[in-house]
Amino acid sequence: MHSIFDPSFQLIAALAGLAAFLVAGILTRQRTPKGLRLPPGPRGLPLIGNALDMPKEREWETYNEWAEKYGELVHVKVFQTNIVIINSRRLANELFEKRSSNYSDRPQLTMLCDLMGWDWGMAFQRYSDSWRKHRRAFHEKFHSGAVGIFKTSQIKHSRDLLRRLLVKPDDFAKHLRHVAGAIIMEVTYGIHIKPEDDPYIINADEASRGIGEAGVPGTFMVDRLPWLRHLPDWLPGMTFKEKARKWHKITTDMKELPYQYAKAEVDAGRADECFVSVHLEELTAKDKLTPEEEEVVKNAAGIAFTGGSDTTVSLMTTFILAMALHPEVQKKAQKELDSVLGGVRLVEFEDESELPYISAVVKETMRWHPLFPQSLAHAAVEEDVVGEYYIPKGSIVIGNSWRLLHNEEDFGPNTDKFIPERFLEKSAIRDPETTGSFGYGRRICPGMHMAQNLLFIEIASILQTFDISGPRDANGTELPMEYNMTSGIFSYPVDLKCSIVPRSKAAVQLIEESLKTTT
Structure with missing residues (x-):
């Protein structure tokens, strides 16, 4: 035996x-009901379906090819999981907006939620009362009318970003991450991070890497075959377990450590005003600070920290790439900044209404290469019928944001090119934030208003004071740009080398003088 x-x-x-x-x-x-059929898609194999057809990298290219071949709705099946890809704004609006009660769920990702411990994260929670509580707590402090109080922190750290670029321009990616982390730590936990290599930021970066790899349905086989989690570690193919254990600890530390610090500051009566302190004080004043309510605050803070420390960093890296590739756009933006500011002061949020081209650059950055090319996957709560097509209950439903944001009917011709002018034309009818760059329907990113504010002030500040170009050799000759776009749930440039130099001595002086008033 x-x-x-x-x-x-x-x-x-x-x-x-x-x-x-x-x-x-x-x-x-x-079985598909009589008179209906599944949406078209690539032909699968017995039992495994389209498992071998699913892209392992640059997913948006494969999804776009399928859209060209099969149309507005594409269906693939991986083992027993149905996946439906939405390739038009018309159907994205129909399903995610008009039928939002059926398409606001999330698929249960065994690797990400069960093994890595992200089941608490609002972005990945199932559509439920618990999700609504988390969403409400987050929305109270980050809706469009509330994020203005964060502008002081965003201005201060944007000035610090300029100083860091002045000293070590080659480390621009590190600087962007530090500044975004510094802002979100202040506004969420009231924590002022270390000037260099802050452990909170390092941990959040690692946690985001885990999300990026595990957040796409089917990346790990255990998402398709959940019972694999119960098999012994020594079997071939079980390396996902070691990754899960590592990421679980990182995720737990990221959520728990800054929250416990902030709570201790609140208890001691010395906390700065921030997301955590305001929520805890309000709940205490109403005698509603139960363990359940506190958990909601902790979880909402954790997802704010995760999103705020990563989203804008990736988009800003895309902006840096776009400027290096399109010097004509950069020059036009700088001309507008010089005209409005006269070179006598740095840009402020109050200048935004007079800087339409800068605002267009922000929008084009979000559209040109979206951070979430396939968005975060939704799930169908119940079976549904769309025209002649049948969508089975439990289907994973993906909004093809790449396709929508490159639709020439909405954004004009040459959507593969970086052309901010498309948002200044009278015929422009769409904005990236309403076309998939921040998600869809009830699951749209609630932190998008804060993210857009930070994108504006950082983009305007950098363009006002620096010139961005391709990398240069020892003789100062500009070299061709070399970079890779990441695959997975996030997509942004990596291995990006470029030249970032001050526009003039006057620009350097503006940066140095601004630091005296913000320190």
């Missing part, structure tokens, strides 16, 4: 589990 801890017994159990899964797949094969 074999013990359950005997390796041979575990292998037999694994094979039995696989056999049971395959048999169940045959017996429970879903």
Whole structure:
């Protein structure tokens, strides 16, 4: 008789589990109602469906090819999971907006939520009362009318970004991450981070990397076959377990450590005004500070920290790339800044209404190469019918943001090119934030207003004081740009080398003088 801890017994159990899964797949094969059909898509294989067709990198290219071939709705099936890809604004609006009660759920990702511990994250929670509580707590402090109080912190740290670029321009990616982290730590936890290599920011960066890899449905086989999580570590293909354990600790520390610090400051009566302190004080004053309510505050703060320390960094890196590739756009933006500011002071938020071209650059940055090319996946709560097509209950539903943001009917011709002018023309009818760059429907990113404010002030500040170009050799000759776009849930440039130099001595002086008033 074999013990359950005997390796041979575990292998037999694994094979039995696989056999049971395959048999169940045959017996429970879903039938499409008479008169309807599944949306078109690439032909799959028996049992595994389109598992071999799913892209491993640059997913937006494959999804775009499918859209060209099959149309507004594309269906693929990976093992027993139906995936529906929405490729038009018309259908994105129909499903995510008009039928939002059915399409506001999230798929349950075993790797990300169960093993890595992101089940508390509002962005990944199922559509439920718990999600609504978290959303409400977040929205109270980050809606469009509330984020103005964060502008002081954003201005201060944008000035610090200029100083850092002045001293070590080659480390621009590190500087962008530090500044974004410094802002979100202040406004969320009241924590003033270390000038260099802050452990909170390093931890958040690692946590975001984990999300980027595990957030796309199907990246890990355990998402398709959840029972794999119960198999022994020594079996081939179980390396996901080691990754999960590592990321689980990082995720837990990211959520718990800054929150416990902020709470201790509140209890001691010395907390700065921030997301956590305001919520805890309000709940205490109303005698509603229960463990359940406190958990909501902690979780909402954790997702604010995660999103705020990563989203704008990636978009700003895309902006740097765009400026290096399109010097004519950079010169036009700088001309507008010089005309409004006269070179006598640095840009402020109050100047935004007089800087339409800078605002257009911000929008084009979000549109040109969206941070979430496939958005965060939704899930169908119940079966549905769209025209002649049947969408099974539980289907993963993906908004093809890349496709929508490159639709020439909405954004004009040459959507593969970086052309801010498209947002200044009278015929321009769409904005990236309403076309998928921040998600869809009830699951649209609630932190987008704060992110857009930071994008504006950082883009305007950098363009006012620096010139961006491709990397240069020892003789000062500009070299071709070399970079890679990441795949996964996030997409942004990596291995990006460029030249960032002050526009003039007057620009250097403006930066140095501004630091005297913000320190």
